[in-house]
Amino acid sequence: MVVTDGDGRVLFCSPTKPGSCADITHARQLGLVRLLADGHAVEFLADAGYQGLGAQTGVRYR
Numbered sequence: 001m002v003v004t005d006g007d008g009r010v011l012f013c014s015p016t017k018p019g020s021c022a023d024i025t026h027a028r029q030l031g032l033v034r035l036l037a038d039g040h041a042v043e044f045l046a047d048a049g050y051q052g053l054g055a056q057t058g059v060r061y062r
Helices: 022-029 032-038 053-057
Strands: 002-004 010-013
Touching: 022 032
Parallel strands: none
Antiparallel strands: 002 010
């Protein structure tokens, strides 16, 4: 999982893990959800694997 800003600068890059894991679960386990909840308002471009992230963090995604 990689998060970049609008200019393509890497803001977050997760380590790889073996096996299958839902995107939102991986984000929670890595602390990304906590970081987003405590930070500035951001907008995410994400797929359906991140549904529920906005309710937990205030992040708006499309």
